[in-house]
Amino acid sequence: MQKKVKPSHAQENDGTDGALELLGPPDVAGYASWVMQHPSALDMFDSITKEAKSKNVVVFLDYDGTLSPIVEDPDKAFMSAEMRMAVREVAKYFPTSIISGRSREKVKEFVQLSNVYYAGSHGLDILAPRAVKSSDKKVNEGAFQPAKLYLPAIQEITVELEDTIREIQGARLEDNKFCISVHYRQVQPKDHEVLKERVKSLVVNRLEFRLTEGKMVLEVRPSIEWNKGDALNFLLDTLGFNNAKDVLPLYIGDDRTDEDAFKVIAARRVGFPIIVSSIPKDTIAWYSLRDPSEVLAFLLRLAKWKKSETSLNREI
Known part of the structure; x- marks a missing residue:
């Protein structure tokens, strides 16, 4: 079986949030070029199932x-x-x-x-x-649950996060038990950086936590590998x-x-x-x-x- 290797163009982001970097504008030509590097799993279905047999x-x-x-x-x-x-x-x-x-x-x-x-x-x-x-x-x-011992600290910072974002219209906190998500999809663009700074300032000196980013969401997680x-x-x-x-x-x-x-x-x-x-x-x-x-x-x-x-x- 042929060994697959990491695409040569892929580069890991060095930022602490592990963000994915956009390679270009969401245009048809750009996407077509990108798909050549990451072929459609539907188009490649026969090859995938041949390898999976x-x-x-x-x-x-x-x-x-x-x-x-x-x-x-x-x-x-x-x-x-x-x-x-x-x-x-x-x-x-x-x-x-x-x-x-x-x-x-x-x-x-x-x-x-x-x-x-x-x-x-x-x-x-x-x-x-x-x-x-x-x-x-x-x-x-x-x-x-490898982070079970963090639960008391997570519950504590959840309360602090609620107080921190309360004044920002559209901000929403979601308690995911071992991960606290701060959604800002409904926050006005002008307030995005304000929200991020408030959350970051709350987490920065708490060594038991780390902050990551997803799609329009900040996530506070335990500092566990x-x-x-x-x-x-x-x-x-x-x-x-x-x-x-x-x-x-x-x-x-x-x-x-x-x-x-x-x-x-x-x-x-x-x-x-x-x-x-x-x-x-x-x-x-x-x-x-x-x-x-x-x-x-x-x-x-x-x-x-x-x-x-x-x-x-x-x-x-």
């Missing part, structure tokens, strides 16, 4: 911007019934995990499926589906696949926090890191999908392909 594919999915559209009100980021059906079908054939910055309980409430793993707070809160017997006792006995890439490795290990040579992780995500998972797959040199974007972005993902509608189409094709493969093997 007779291998153990493990599916990892982000939520916002991947399974659901990005919306003004984060409480209304609902996934469609068609997307839920597609994820359910995929999970029938492949171990499937949702890795989100939202709290585990919140993303589970959105997804409403019992046959997937849920990893909330960027992987700081992981729970296996009840039907799955994990090889890791920590998962079987309850949620795996753990991200979506670590969660991906933990879940592979939990499933008994971490050292397996025939495992192919497939990760679909749209945000800069998903780059941590892409890095893990790039380091393994096999697998399918897929970014969801309709504009050119600097990324180390190898493939792309434009938006959640293309994610839906890809997942449906993936489930259909595996179902066909399974039926063929039974006949043989």
Whole structure:
């Protein structure tokens, strides 16, 4: 099997927020050029499934911007019934995990499926589906929460953040248990920097926390060496696949926090890191999908392909 390598044009941002740098304006020509570097996973589907044949594919999915559209009100980021059906079908054939910055309980409430793993707070809160017997006792006995000791401090800074942003119209705080999100999508552009400075000033001298950025959101997280890439490795290990040579992780995500998972797959040199974007972005993902509608189409094709493969093997 041909080893994949990190695209030569991809450069990691040196900023502390891990931001993805736009490579150019969101124009048709620019996107067409970018897609040549990050080919559509739909166009490459036959090549992907050819590589996946007779291998153990493990599916990892982000939520916002991947399974659901990005919306003004984060409480209304609902996934469609068609997307839920597609994820359910995929999970029938492949171990499937949702890795989100939202709290585990919140993303589970959105997804409403019992046959997937849920990893909330960027992987700081992981729970296996009840039907799955994990090889890791920590998962079987309850949620795996590597930052559990930080909870009192998180609750304390949550109150301080609420006071800090209260006067900024449109600012919204979301408690994701191990990650506190400050949304500013509805804040006037003139107030964006004011909001950022207030949040940064609150966090800068708190060594137990670090500040990262997502799409129109600031996130306060525990200063623990753990991200979506670590969660991906933990879940592979939990499933008994971490050292397996025939495992192919497939990760679909749209945000800069998903780059941590892409890095893990790039380091393994096999697998399918897929970014969801309709504009050119600097990324180390190898493939792309434009938006959640293309994610839906890809997942449906993936489930259909595996179902066909399974039926063929039974006949043989």
